[in-house]
Amino acid sequence: MFAESDAARRAGRRVVFVPTMGFLHEGHLALMHEGKKRGDFLVVSIFVNPTQFGPGEDLEKYPRNLAGDLALCESAGAEAVYTPRADSMYGAGYQTYVSLSDLPNHLCGLSRPGHFRGVATVVTKLFHTVAPHVAVFGQKDFQQLAVIRRMVKDLDFFIEIVGHPTVREADGLAKSSRNSYLSPDDREKAVVLHKALSGARERVAAGERNAAAIVSWARDLILETPGTEIDYVSLCDPDSLEDLAEIGEAAVMLLAVKLGTTRLIDNMVLLP
Amino acid sequence: MFAESDAARRAGRRVVFVPTMGFLHEGHLALMHEGKKRGDFLVVSIFVNPTQFGPGEDLEKYPRNLAGDLALCESAGAEAVYTPRADSMYGAGYQTYVSLSDLPNHLCGLSRPGHFRGVATVVTKLFHTVAPHVAVFGQKDFQQLAVIRRMVKDLDFFIEIVGHPTVREADGLAKSSRNSYLSPDDREKAVVLHKALSGARERVAAGERNAAAIVSWARDLILETPGTEIDYVSLCDPDSLEDLAEIGEAAVMLLAVKLGTTRLIDNMVLLP
Numbered sequence: 001m002f003a004e005s006d007a008a009r010r011a012g013r014r015v016v017f018v019p020t021m022g023f024l025h026e027g028h029l030a031l032m033h034e035g036k037k038r039g040d041f042l043v044v045s046i047f048v049n050p051t052q053f054g055p056g057e058d059l060e061k062y063p064r065n066l067a068g069d070l071a072l073c074e075s076a077g078a079e080a081v082y083t084p085r086a087d088s089m090y091g092a093g094y095q096t097y098v099s100l101s102d103l104p105n106h107l108c109g110l111s112r113p114g115h116f117r118g119v120a121t122v123v124t125k126l127f128h129t130v131a132p133h134v135a136v137f138g139q140k141d142f143q144q145l146a147v148i149r150r151m152v153k154d155l156d157f158f159i160e161i162v163g164h165p166t167v168r169e170a171d172g173l174a175k176s177s178r179n180s181y182l183s184p185d186d187r188e189k190a191v192v193l194h195k196a197l198s199g200a201r202e203r204v205a206a207g208e209r210n211a212a213a214i215v216s217w218a219r220d221l222i223l224e225t226p227g228t229e230i231d232y233v234s235l236c237d238p239d240s241l242e243d244l245a246e247i248g249e250a251a252v253m254l255l256a257v258k259l260g261t262t263r264l265i266d267n268m269v270l271l272p
Numbered sequence: 273m274f275a276e277s278d279a280a281r282r283a284g285r286r287v288v289f290v291p292t293m294g295f296l297h298e299g300h301l302a303l304m305h306e307g308k309k310r311g312d313f314l315v316v317s318i319f320v321n322p323t324q325f326g327p328g329e330d331l332e333k334y335p336r337n338l339a340g341d342l343a344l345c346e347s348a349g350a351e352a353v354y355t356p357r358a359d360s361m362y363g364a365g366y367q368t369y370v371s372l373s374d375l376p377n378h379l380c381g382l383s384r385p386g387h388f389r390g391v392a393t394v395v396t397k398l399f400h401t402v403a404p405h406v407a408v409f410g411q412k413d414f415q416q417l418a419v420i421r422r423m424v425k426d427l428d429f430f431i432e433i434v435g436h437p438t439v440r441e442a443d444g445l446a447k448s449s450r451n452s453y454l455s456p457d458d459r460e461k462a463v464v465l466h467k468a469l470s471g472a473r474e475r476v477a478a479g480e481r482n483a484a485a486i487v488s489w490a491r492d493l494i495l496e497t498p499g500t501e502i503d504y505v506s507l508c509d510p511d512s513l514e515d516l517a518e519i520g521e522a523a524v525m526l527l528a529v530k531l532g533t534t535r536l537i538d539n540m541v542l543l544p
Binding site: 001093094095096097098099100101102103120121124125128129131150151154155156157158240 | 366371396401423427429430
């Protein structure tokens with residue numbers, strides 16, 4: 001176990017955990033601030049997990065800034081930062097994986113095979129090492145949060161999972177470490193993701209219940225912006241992530257869009 | 273978490289865990305006695321785990337004796353017994369599994385596809401619930417023990433794994449709940465498993481180093497007993513379970529033999 005967690009638990013403190021891949025931004029800061037409210041010993045991990053990147057994805061160029069990250073963790077009041085090395089996380093003969101049979105068969109799981117197996121496995125390892133009472137994840141990675149909630153329930157982890165609302169730029173773009181990849185031109189265009197989600201929400205609020213109509217409207221809006229390439233635009237059940245035909249109870253719209261070589265994701269819960 | 277474990281941990285006690293499928297015999301008793309030496313709060317679980325049985329295997333007829341098991345746990349000094357129900361372990365929407373990519377591709381893993389995924393998953397769940405400091409497993413299930421040691425290392429479980437030597441009947445037959453399936457005639461014949469292992473060990477002690485020669489001798493001996501059907505007889509590296517051509521350092525001989533409808537396994541470490 002992470003020695004700092006062990007000492008904190010023995011001292012009767014409530015350990016709260018924010019796992020990250022580093023290059024921290026205001027979205028991560030919000031998770032840490034939420035964490036400070038949920039416990040009294042905040043552990044942040046910084047680990048760019050190779051097993052959740054596929055071949056040809058951006059593992060090599062994923063942005064890193066460890067010195068800046070550590071300063072930000074300190075400013076947020078983190079009591080400890082866990083920064084494992086990839087070769088100690090996946091040593092010789094490594095062969096154990098945690099996987100889910102249904103939730104990854106949607107959305108990002110389809111375009112990123114093996115991604116959620118990598119996520120579930122590394123989060124299991126981090127949970128065992130950090131041994132938190134509570135862990136905070138961003139709702140921006142909606143499918144990831146669904147996978148982790150399901151895994152925690154299925155594997156009987158004794159850890160409370162908190163989802164925190166997405167933090168956005170002034171124009172609505174969801175904060176993401178990958179936004180740093182965007183050219184100034186693409187950065188301006190990227191606002192279309194949030195416009196599509198907000199417009200969908202307005203349509204539902206105005207009475208539209210047909211999922212295909214909403215998705216079609218959102219796809220058209222996105223494709224009006226030159227240089228966008230849609231991976232998916234989906235209206236799903238928030239628990240199972242299965243496609244909805246009609247908006248009955250809560251629904252979530254999720255989208256993944258490429259701008260140049262940068263793939264962005266975002267989502268919004270739509271309440272009828 | 274299992275409330276009894278939680279209270280014991282808070283009280284500073286060392287929780288030791290013996291997971292079983294019930295129908296307890298002297299082999300399990302030996303694990304419990306070992307456990308009592310390794311910690312000061314012994315938890316035994318009794319759970320016939322459906323996900324480690326394949327189609328057509330003996331899940332339905334697996335022997336059960338809960339009242340007798342509880343009495344035996346008490347006599348062995350167990351502080352708590354955990355007896356979950358299958359429908360609470362695998363509820364609606366259950367979909368998370370722990371699997372290993374290499375170790376199950378040998379021996380029992382070949383004739384029982386999915387078996388070790390079921391074992392790794394249920395042991396993960398039991399570890400999370402019981403939250404032990406140390407867990408004791410029998411060496412009779414040699415491949416299972418190898419899978420669990422590897423899983424504990426890979427997933428960063430903070431649990432010490434203890435392997436306990438196989439307990440045998442007077443004639444050498446390894447104690448097993450499945451021995452109760454044997455007819456009196458098959459019970460007599462079953463001694464051939466131990467004879468094959470002991471004979472192999474004598475051959476190695478006498479200088480034989482050729483694995484194929486030892487395996488061939490053991491197969492012939494087993495097949496001399498009418499009604500035996502060999503699933504496998506293998507001489508393997510004790511860590512990777514890969515087949516050995518030569519006995520260099522430590523080797524383990526493992527075998528699975530059917531007598532009528534009863535499949536028995538056994539193993540022995542052979543030291544050159």
